[in-house]
Amino acid sequence: MTAPESAPPSALQPQTVADAGEHRVIELVRSLVPPTPSWVQIGIGDDAAVIEPERNRLEVVTTDVLIEGVHFDRAFCDPASIGHKALAVNLSDLAAMGAAPRAALLSLGLPGSLPFADLEVMLRALVELATLHKVTLIGGNVARSPGPLFLDVTLTGTVKRRRVLTRRGGRVGDALYVTGSLGAAAAGLTWLRRKADEAGCAACASPVWSTEGTSDVVRDAVERFLRPQPRMRVGMIAGRTRAATACMDLSDGLADAVRQLAAASGTGAVVEAEALPIHPGAAEIFSGESKQSEQAVPVQAAVSAALSGGEDYELLLAVSRRSLRRFLAVQRLSGVPATRIGTLTAGTELVLRRDGVDEPLPAGFEHFA
């Protein structure tokens, strides 16, 4: 007896995660993961994964979660962006340590009503980014969530001894640099929220707004929110060449990063507002937001987004005068420009210098506000 040639797709593909059940979800993950390298002795499917550590390397481990309603909204984040970002935010943490990523675990909290097809798209995007960065998914967990969807990733990587970038190595007089540009993610989120409000269906099932017809810079800002590109090469090259004394990623905004790097290094800091490399899309998006003709308002909103908005996933680096030349080489080799935005200072004061006037550095993004 042969199988029927065209069974209805519904018989083959479960509609929701609850239809599929835990084992089918695990099977889906397994089917998407490429063949594992030889250092993975036991991958997905046992009580735990077993791996061979890399010789002569330190191990770097981080964990970060994306929670629906906090870090993303299915009303305006497509499933692929959610999967991408769940890994990207963890990659960014390893970049900030100068580490090369290696293995990931994925812990999923899934509402039973989540469309199985959406889960597949999410996982495909995560595995695609993993493959790009030579990360192997070695295990994880699947649980039902009675509330929001969440994706909790643990990522391990390796780094050579004495090549680790920490937050605490900064010295008084070091220059502060940020990679790329700031405020794009907060502006992109603002744009998406505005579109959702206009469409009047913040609770619709997965509508994704096309950025067609908008300017390139707006489109780029929205992409930066949905699909951040972690600065792996900058971190790895800066660590390897000892071009930076300290480093941290900007997950909670520049102000938070400066505050934490300075505190860990036992210094103060001055940040020059005029030097901040504001993403051009941010000014454009916030000018639509304010609906006022004054130029100053959107610019201020963009600066504020850069300082406190978070989610830019750029790197903040402290660079000593001695290593400035090496740091220029990092920018050249990584292809990612960096901008000097301030200086580590004696004492513990944290200052934002704007039009020559000093004010206290604002707070970063506050998770429980």
Place this chain on the structure above:
Amino acid sequence: MTAPESAPPSALQPQTVADAGEHRVIELVRSLVPPTPSWVQIGIGDDAAVIEPERNRLEVVTTDVLIEGVHFDRAFCDPASIGHKALAVNLSDLAAMGAAPRAALLSLGLPGSLPFADLEVMLRALVELATLHKVTLIGGNVARSPGPLFLDVTLTGTVKRRRVLTRRGGRVGDALYVTGSLGAAAAGLTWLRRKADEAGCAACASPVWSTEGTSDVVRDAVERFLRPQPRMRVGMIAGRTRAATACMDLSDGLADAVRQLAAASGTGAVVEAEALPIHPGAAEIFSGESKQSEQAVPVQAAVSAALSGGEDYELLLAVSRRSLRRFLAVQRLSGVPATRIGTLTAGTELVLRRDGVDEPLPAGFEHFA
């Protein structure tokens, strides 16, 4: 100027997690973690943790989450039990691999309204169990949850090459053993739910029912649900002495474990219902449940709990005839008795033998049912 001698406690201790904010929560975790061993180069407080791998060992990694409303209910689980269990379920996974635990990461999803004092009790219990098993908390993440409280733990451990216990090493003819006793966790949960229903306040803030006045065996069953004790020594000794060909923990019930171990090993299995070491508290609790005079009903309910209830966190081990003597030594050395409950068979059939009659092995606990 001196500080006031008795500031009101409210000024010192935030009432809720939202009052405290992310940084204060991280400070709390740091304050509870004992000084870290020298292999931890960078612990809590940077973008990622940095550790020295253990020489000549394979690394074993697992992740498991506890979600409010799925794995626990604050109406009848005290905060200390939640913290304990979040780590215990991960320890159990390492036990099933024969690994010695080493480092943990804790990813917290916290409702803003969670009492800060409850969080502290939860974390203290987790750190206490970690210390007992020589586990160092090296990092984690704190996020706001707009829904349930969740605690997601990633645990790493180490094992010698060729001493790993997997699910796939079982052979036809191997005896199946389980450690300790079965059905206690499901029965304990039943008892707690019944108490909550009787009190008519399933939604009260953290009432914890005293087990005083109940029998020792009921009290023990409730404890097994709230504070499972992972079988670390059994797993480690069985792995080290090669006393078992395959192993798995019983997180989703015996039926699920037998199904998965047999499938991974390419065998079938027979489980003898009469041989199951039912926890004495389970029969007692389920006899109260059924409210019927017939003895058969509670016993059947207890057997069903043992097979499909899950959360017992005992180990299922396959033992070859050759290594039976070594396996008896494991029981003696670990102080944990094990009971032969079945056999791996040729083919792929999974059979429950009850009163000499064969029936299909029931399903294990289904997470999305």
